[in-house]
Structures are given as structure tokens and as C-alpha cells.
Amino acid sequence: MPYSTETSVFSIQYLPGNIFHVTIKEGAVVDTTAAMELVEVTNNLLDNSTPFRAGIYDISQVKSVTDDARNYLSTTADIEGIVVGTALISSTFVGRMVGNLFITLSATSRLPVQFFDSPMRAEHWIRTRIAEAENDASKETNKDVA
Numbered sequence: 001m002p003y004s005t006e007t008s009v010f011s012i013q014y015l016p017g018n019i020f021h022v023t024i025k026e027g028a029v030v031d032t033t034a035a036m037e038l039v040e041v042t043n044n045l046l047d048n049s050t051p052f053r054a055g056i057y058d059i060s061q062v063k064s065v066t067d068d069a070r071n072y073l074s075t076t077a078d079i080e081g082i083v084v085g086t087a088l089i090s091s092t093f094v095g096r097m098v099g100n101l102f103i104t105l106s107a108t109s110r111l112p113v114q115f116f117d118s119p120m121r122a123e124h125w126i127r128t129r130i131a132e133a134e135n136d137a138s139k140e141t142n143k144d145v146a
Contacts, residue, residue: 005041009034014045017130018053018081019123026061035069036078043080052133053081054126056119057088059095085129086113087122 003014009028013021020042024030046053072078090096096115112129116122 003045005045007034007037007041010038010041012038012041012045014042015123017127018047018050019056019126019130020045020053021056021058021119021123023058024060024062027063028061029063030065030069032066032068032072035072039073039078043078046081050134051082051137052084052130053079054083054085054130055087056122056126057086058090058119059088059098060090060092062090062095062098064094065098082133084112084133085126087126088113088115089117089119089122090115091117 005012009025009030011023011025015021022038022042028034042053042055088095090098114122114125116125
């Protein structure tokens with residue numbers, strides 16, 4: 001069942017399958033405090049029956065993301081579970097700039113990131129990533145049993 005919550009910077013909707021659809025509020029500045037709050041809230045919402053998680057982040061209305069917040073989010077040290085995908089959505093210039101910076105930073109992290117202009121395409125990509133991760137995990141489990 002979907003679950004929604006609000007912070008001063010984000011609207012967060014939990015979707016089945018440990019998918020978080022996060023919308024950054026209009027004109028928001030994402031600093032380290034906001035980034036840490038986002039990680040804490042999503043960690044608390046996790047369904048522990050699966051180790052995988054993914055996020056869809058609508059960054060269309062963001063004003064900026066501080067360097068420290070980008071670095072924190074790209075390290076994923078505090079994020080629980082295995083992140084199988086991060087979909088960024090934006091049709092605005094600022095959103096695309098922030099998204100491209102995040103993608104550049106995430107190249108050295110464990111976060112697979114893709115940029116989209118459509119929420120539907122983003123969710124399709126995320127659900128495909130989760131299905132692939134679950135399939136791979138199932139193959140490993142069956143291989144260990146045999």
C-alpha cells in the first residue's frame with residue numbers, strides 16, 4: 001500500500017517494492033541536513049522482506065543542491081538496502097544541471113543513475129532494475145542450493 005510523508009524539502013511516496021518517489025518542493029535548497037533527513041525517512045519506510053530498493057527523484061523544482069549534500073547522497077553509506085536504481089526526472093534547466101552533476105558524482109559510487117523527462121519511463125526503468133536484481137538473487141540462491 002502506498003505511503004506518503006512530507007518534510008520541509010521533500011514529498012516522499014513509498015511505492016510497493018521498496019520504491020521511493022521523491023519530489024523536491026518548489027524552490028528548495030537541498031543541503032546536508034535535508035539529504036540526511038531523506039535517507040532517514042526512506043530507511044524507516046523500508047520493507048525488510050527484500051534487500052533491494054530504488055528511487056525516483058523529481059528534481060524539476062529544485063533551486064540547488066549543495067556540494068556536501070551531493071557528496072553525501074552519492075556515497076550511500078547511510079542508505080540501508082541495496083540500491084538498484086536511481087531515476088532522476090526533470091524538464092527544467094536547473095534540474096538537468098543538478099541531475100548531470102549527480103550522475104557525474106555517482107559514476108564512482110554504487111548507484112546506477114539514469115535521467116528521464118517522464119515519470120512513467122522512470123518508473124518502468126526502476127521496476128525493470130528491481131526485477132533484474134531479484135532474478136539475479138534468485139539464480140544465486142538456486143546455484144548455492146544445487
